[in-house]
Amino acid sequence: MIRNSSTVESGGSECNTFGGSSVAAGLMGCCKEFRSSWVFPTAVLSLYGFFANCRPAEPFLTPYLVGPYKNISEEQVNNYLFPIWTYSYLALLLPVFLLTDFLRYKVIIVIQGLFLVNNYILLCFAQGLTAMTFLQVNFAVVTSTEVAYFSYIYSVIPTRVYQRATGYLRSATLAGYTFGSSLGQVLVSAAGVNYFYINAVTLGIVSVAFAVSFCLPMPQRGMFFRGETDVTTPQESHSSAQASTEGTVDGTVEEEEKVTHGGWCSCKNISYAAHLLWRSFLQSYTSKKLVYWSLWWALATMGYFQIFNYIQLLWNHIEPSGSSLVYNGGVEAITTLVGAAAAFTIGHIKVTWEVWGELALGMFSAVGSVAVFLMSFTSSIWASYAGYVIFKASYMLLITITMFQIAENLSMECYALTFGINNFTAVLLQTIMTAIVVDERALGMDIVSQFIIYGSYYAAISLLFLIRGTYTACEHYCRRKMDLDQQSREHAKNEVLSSYKF
Structure with missing residues (x-):
């Protein structure tokens, strides 16, 4: 009887083991399918966008700088510190735009998260005008890398869900900014929290964003730098052909449909990216x-x-x-x-x-x-x-x-380029305005x-x-x-x- 009962127990345990392994295999399969779908990168990037833009201290930056915490005069903030951000932003914007595509987006998003954390470490613990000057350069890196946030998603999801994904990402940033501003106001008005602790809370929130950025899957290619194993998909071939018939100057898509066999940094890949950038520029600005x-x-x-x-x-x-x-x-x-x-x-x-x-x-x-x-x-x-x-x-x-x-009226490649050029032009004009009107070395109004x-x-x-x-x-x-x-x-x-x- 003892032997029989042990046999039954053994058989039952084998059944349980088999059933448990099948359930585990099913869960693993579901997780793998979820990670390979467009929902996973969109959800992770939306989560990153929410925490990266949830900054309760941002609406109170000027009172924090001119108050007793940093003790910088209003004239120094106006005519010296803020213009440094503008000049740094202009210098970084174009190189970062090209590097974003070349390094395939995720690296730039992680860098943005790192510099965002460093920004609030400086605000919390650094003192003096020199430190706040470095802070402006640091924040220029954060703002110049924002192009990677929206560009990333187009390299990892199919064309048919571009509109939905863009809506989710924009909603996440707006929700994060609104929640962060509201939280900051509640902490100041209702709880009487001083600005230092609000910056400390913001540091914790952006640290979560930095951690989330590592969960993003790495794109296999960029929009312009296609890499060494890129093969054009039927969807891309169709969209490229449509773009060429609607206004591409070349009129041919043969080069775009070629498989790039050179290395990621090869002359062939770089010349291909330059040609695609030029074609996109002409298509965008000939209308x-x-x-x-x-x-x-x-x-x-x-x-x-x-x-x-x-x-x-x-x-x-x-x-x-x-x-x-x-x-x-x-x-x-x-x-x-x-x-x-x-x-x-x-x-x-x-x-x-x-x-x-x-x-x-x-x-x-x-x-x-x-x-x-x-x-x-x-x-x-x-x-x-x-x-x-x-x-x-x-x-x-x-x-x-x-x-x-x-x-x-544009393909996604052209839209990304147009977005970058328009923003670069805006920052260039802003730099001219700042240099003439704001800078203490000019009018210093x-x-x-x-x-x-x-x-x-x-x-x-x-x-x-x-x-x-x-x-x-x-x-x-x-x-x-x-x-x-x-x-x-x-x-x-x-x-x-x-x-x-x-």
Whole structure:
């Protein structure tokens, strides 16, 4: 009996072992399938985007620098520190854009996470103007590597889910920024936490983002640098052929469909990437319509960068942070939500943007100009907050329209290049503006005078596109009227002929 029972027990244990191994094999298979699908990299990158943009301390950077924690004067922050970020950003943007594709995105995202962690280590523990100068260069690395965040996903997922994945990634960044700004405001207003500990909390959050970045799968190829084992897929061949028939200067896709047998750093791979970059550039900027959209993108983004960078200094000037409670975090959270709602709404409004788009750019740029002038001349902090909300919502609405119009007419390679060139142009213009208006070695204007210039700048953009938009709308109206007249004449002629035959 003992032997039989042991046999039964042994058989039962064998069954359990077999059943457990099959379950484990099934789970392993499911995990492997999940990791190989487009959902896994999208989910991991969205998680990274949320934590990397969840920075509770960011809306309170200027009060932290000019307050007792760092004890740097407002003039030094305005006319010396912030211009260093602008110059460093310009110097890094183009090399980082090319390296992002060459190193296949993940490496650049990990580097961004590392420098983001280092940024808040410096803010927490480094003292003195020299350390804060290095901080600006460090943060320029963080901002210049942002191109890798959206570019990465297009190299690891199929074309059919580009739109969905882009929506998830943009939502993750907005959610992270909104949550971070709200958390910072709650910690300041409700809990009375000082700025040092808010920076320490932010350091912990961005450290999570840095850890998440290692979980991203490594792409097998870039958009331009294809590597040594790249074989063009049928989907890519179809999209390349379609792009070439719709406006590629070469008219051939044979070179793009070749298998690259050289090494990753071979002359053949680099020359292929250079040729593809040149073709993409020509395809993007030979269309007059796309040139006008890109022009607004570059001009308006330059103004947005300047206002976003210096708005805390203006608020600190209107109502010093040392003598009153600061609501910068709450305002940034509300502004992001309003801007996201405006961008979401514009996607569901049916408008012939080819006709009315440039006029819309001019009209809403005028709204932004009025908002900037309101921020410049008011002595009420709440009026300045309201002006900032209106300005940022207008910009986010228009940049959404612009990105959609450009992406709709270009292949993904061309869109990535156009995104990089437009942003580089914006930063170049920003550097020129900073060197003339802000830098202490030039005009070194005070913060109010700067915002008066920014408002005038947006007024000039508005006037330019109102004129261009009116011309486009009138041209469309005249052409439509001529077509209708021609159709009516042909119709009358056909009626005369039919009556004559009758």
